[in-house]
Each structure stands twice: as structure tokens, then as C-alpha cells.
Amino acid sequence: LQRSAFAPATVGAGDDACADMSDECGAWAVAGECEANPRHMKVSCAASCGSCDWASAERRCALDPRALPAVAPGDINRTFARIEALGEYAPRVLSREPWVVVLDAFLSAEEADALVAIANRDGGSHFVSSQSGGAGTPTGMVNPVVSEHRRSATQWCADGCWNESAVERVLSRAQALLRVPRGSCEPLQLLRYEQGDYYRLHSDYVPEQRALPCGPRAITLFLYLTENLEGGHTTFPRLGLSIAPKKGRAALWPSTLSDSPTVVDLRTVHAAEPVLGAAGSALKLSANLWVHTGDFMAARERACTGVQAPPPPSAR
Ligand SMILES: O=C(O)CCC(=O)C(=O)O
Ligand SMILES: [Fe+2]
Known part of the structure; x- marks a missing residue:
């Protein structure tokens, strides 16, 4: 059969109707992608996957009124104050209102x-x-795009990568430090900056997530994995702060207000300065661990984090 033999399908009528969003859905479904890549397929190819119950985000991603927040009002202040008082991992408080803390001995x-x-x-x-x-x-x-706002490379340490012992150790330590459930954390995001690479001013807060069961990113734990590089500092221009990459160092800051942990705190907007030095040797490797106010991992299973899962590379 030719690929074009599969026209986008629509199934059912009225409230239960659902449609495919791509001409390729039928071919992908035949190739087993509904099971292999359900987070994309069951949403965007709902007719071909027979997943009309997933087609409506309102239904699929309904909030559970009984769910306890992972980051409740006041938790951000309590957590950062506790980390300072505890003194573990050599904490240095760079700012208190809002909090920015560096932990030189985190890793x-x-x-x-x-x-x-x-x-x-x-x-x-x-x-x-x-x-x-x-x-x-x-x-x-949201369908994220490559843009001038950012030049770097990224990978997610998800699924199989969770089980690597170093990842497991680091995640457990972060969870214990912050006293948040594992499910509130995103998979570790690994970053690579080569000569000239940067990330312009931004907040880690994703507004679309506020109305979703994962809630927004409330806290960032940023890990520096390499050192001896020129540039590559993380800067917080509204706070006059600059953090140099140093192997094993972690930087910790909130993206939301302690009193209202689902509301963005724009005082912690930040940037990654360009990595300088010789092409080929200039290298900054780092990682993001984001803590959400809700159960991110459960929301991810149901394609309810607001970020579109990528389509299959092709129908085999
Ligand atoms: O690379 C850095 O220093 C910061 C990166 C960052 O802000 C991000 O990935 O959201
Ligand atoms: Fe960021």
C-alpha cells in the first residue's frame, strides 16, 4: 500500500468524535506506534489508535481535586531555609528574596x-x-522549536536512563534534599554547550503547565558537570548574580513565588552566557532537574505535561 492510501481518519460523531491529525497516522498505527509511542500517537492519531478517550485534553488531563501539591504555599521558603540551616553540600546563599543557593559539594x-x-x-x-x-x-x-534564543544541545535522561546507578543516586539525593516526591521531578535534562553556545534570558516556568495536573516548574536544581572553561556562567541579571560552572556544583532557585507556588516569579529569570575558548575544546556539560507543583511523571504518562511528544521518526 502507498502511504497516501491512508487519509486522516475521523471516528464517531458528536461528543465522542475523534480524528487523526496527520496523514501518516494509519501507517504508523499499522507499524505498532500506538503501543511504542503512546504519548504522541494516542493524542494525535486518536482515530487510528482507537483512543478517542484521549482526544480531548479536558477529559484526559482533568485535575484531581484530591491530589496533594508537591510544593505547597510556604514550602519554597521552608525548603531553602532548611537547606541553609542544614549546611549539607556546602551551601552558599546568594540571594534570599528570592532564594538562590549554590551547593558546591552536591555531586x-x-x-x-x-x-x-x-x-x-x-x-x-x-x-x-x-x-x-x-x-x-x-x-x-506547545511544540518547542529551535531558535536564536538558544544554542546548545539537549537530551533527556528518561525511561531506561533513570536506572543508571549514578542517575538514581543523584535523583534520590535531590529528592531527599528538597523533600519532594520522585513523581514531581522531570527526567534529568542533560545539556551540552560548545564554543559560542548560550541560552538567552528566560524563566524555566512553562505557563501552559499551570492548568495541567503536572503544574508548573517551581524549583530548578541545576548541576554543573564540567569546569575549567571560559564563560558559560549562569547569570540572574535582575539579582546581579553570576554563577560559574564548577564540576559537582549545584545551583538551586525557584521559578515561582513561595506563597503562591503556581505563580511565576520573574525575579529569577536567568541566562547562560556564551561558552568561550578554543573551538573543539570549549565544553560545558550540565543538567537540569525540575521540580513541579504536581505529579509530573503521572501527567507525562497521560501526555498531560503540555509539551507535545515527538511523532515517530517514520512509519517502518
Ligand atoms: O546553562 C545554564 O547555565 C543555564 C541553563 C538554563 O537556564 C536552562 O537550561 O533552563
Ligand atoms: Fe533555565
Whole structure:
């Protein structure tokens, strides 16, 4: 059969109707992608996957009124004050209103090296050009795009990568430090900046997530995995702060208000300064661990994080 034999399908009528968003849905479904890639397929190819119950975001992503927030009002202030008082990992408070804390001894050198090895596995081929921002999609999600706002490479340490022992250790430590459930954390995002790479001023807050069960990103734990590089500082221009990359260092800041943890705090907008030095040797590797106010991992299973899962590379 020719690919064109599959026209976008529509199934049912009225409230239960659902449609495919792509001509390729039928071919992908035949190739088994509804099971292999359900977060994209069951939403965008609902007719071909027989998943009309997933077609409506309102129904699929309804909020559970009984769900307890992972970050409740006041938690941000309590958490940062506790971290300062505890004194573990050599904390330095750079700002208190809002909080920005650096933990120079968060990772051991071995752990940083282990994360670097994970980032570089298969010759670094898991990295893709970083995306950000992005336009809305017909399914009400954001489709991040590569833009001038950011030049770097990114990979998600998700699914199988969770089980790597260094990742597991680091996630458990972060969870214990912040006293948040594992499900509120996104998979670790690994970043690579080469000579000239940067990330312009932004907030980590994703507005579309506020109305979703995952809630917005409330806290960022940012890990520096390499050092001895020129540039590449993380700067907070509204606070006059600049954090240098240093192996094993973590920076911790909120993207929301302590009293209203689903409301953005624009005082912590930040940028990654360009990495300087010789082409080929200038390199900054780092990682983001984002904590949400809701259960991010449960929301991710149901394609309810507001970010469109990528389509299958092709129908085989
Ligand atoms: O690379 C940095 O220093 C900061 C990166 C960042 O802000 C981000 O990935 O959201
Ligand atoms: Fe950021």
C-alpha cells in the first residue's frame, strides 16, 4: 500500500468524535506506534489508535481535586531555609528574596564524571539541538522549536536512563534534599554547550503547565558537570548574580513565588552566557532537574505535561 492510501481518519460523531491529525497516522498505527509511542500517537492519531478517550485534553488531563501539591504555599521558603540551616553540600546563599543557593559539594567528582559518561554515550549521539518556547498545536500543547534564543544541545535522561546507578543516586539525593516526591521531578535534562553556545534570558516556568495536573516548574536544581572553561556562567541579571560552572556544583532557585507556588516569579529569570575558548575544546556539560507543583511523571504518562511528544521518526 502507498502511504497516501491512508487519509486522516475521523471516528464517531458528536461528543465522542475523534480524528487523526496527520496523514501518516494509519501507517504508523499499522507499524505498532500506538503501543511504542503512546504519548504522541494516542493524542494525535486518536482515530487510528482507537483512543478517542484521549482526544480531548479536558477529559484526559482533568485535575484531581484530591491530589496533594508537591510544593505547597510556604514550602519554597521552608525548603531553602532548611537547606541553609542544614549546611549539607556546602551551601552558599546568594540571594534570599528570592532564594538562590549554590551547593558546591552536591555531586562528587565521580558522580559528575558518571553523568558526563551517560551524556556522551554512543558518541554523544543522544544530544539534539535544544528547543524552547514554541507555538501551540491543534491538541492544545506547545511544540518547542529551535531558535536564536538558544544554542546548545539537549537530551533527556528518561525511561531506561533513570536506572543508571549514578542517575538514581543523584535523583534520590535531590529528592531527599528538597523533600519532594520522585513523581514531581522531570527526567534529568542533560545539556551540552560548545564554543559560542548560550541560552538567552528566560524563566524555566512553562505557563501552559499551570492548568495541567503536572503544574508548573517551581524549583530548578541545576548541576554543573564540567569546569575549567571560559564563560558559560549562569547569570540572574535582575539579582546581579553570576554563577560559574564548577564540576559537582549545584545551583538551586525557584521559578515561582513561595506563597503562591503556581505563580511565576520573574525575579529569577536567568541566562547562560556564551561558552568561550578554543573551538573543539570549549565544553560545558550540565543538567537540569525540575521540580513541579504536581505529579509530573503521572501527567507525562497521560501526555498531560503540555509539551507535545515527538511523532515517530517514520512509519517502518
Ligand atoms: O546553562 C545554564 O547555565 C543555564 C541553563 C538554563 O537556564 C536552562 O537550561 O533552563
Ligand atoms: Fe533555565
